Amino acid sequence: MGVVADWLGAGCLVAGGLLSLAAGIGVLRFPDVLDRMHAATKPQVLGVLLLLGGVALRLRTPDDVGMIVLVAVFQLATAPVAAQMVGRAAYRSGRVDRSLLDADELADGVQGRAPY
Template sequence: MSVGTVIDWLAAVALVSGALLSLAAGIGVLRFPDVLDRMHAATKPQVLGMLLLLLGLALRLRTAADLGMILLVGVFQLATAPVAAQMIGRAAYRSGRVDRSLLDVDELAGDPPRTGE
């Protein structure tokens, strides 16, 4: 078995794994009951699925221009997904859409922090 064949098989495994994780994320967004669970499903498996898909593409394409673009997409995905999840969670908490009894620690409960002290 040649090196190219092994790399193609690794690319296929990464592509299928990434697609399955992305599918699981989509199903989780549709099926989970509350905002925090949906937010978790929209970020964790989706980001890992996207990175596996990008790894599969990188193994399959192997050109400098394609690898640069794939790297940029991966970096932007890793930079924006956590920030978006944080903002969604904060907006849901502030609008009262979070069941606070489900939280183990509620750092935002009580008085808002004072600035300038």
């Protein structure tokens, strides 16, 4: 069982590292704020969760796994909220090219307000 868990942990670590690398490349290469925000949250969160899963499979002690679960919960709770706030701030400050949006649900609510 220990050998299988070690191999699964190694696979999770490699997959998580590759997803985190893809997120970093996406943040550098994508042209728009919303595209960069997408690259910074979607593959990065999954990459961190895979890395944490790989570390948990390698360590396997209850104290370590409990701490890893807490880190995963906080990652899942903060990354989407931060992405939402970055997207809203970019939209309100005019950094989003609205012609690229398929649907613009915020157009009616933002027109009468200050851009901050």
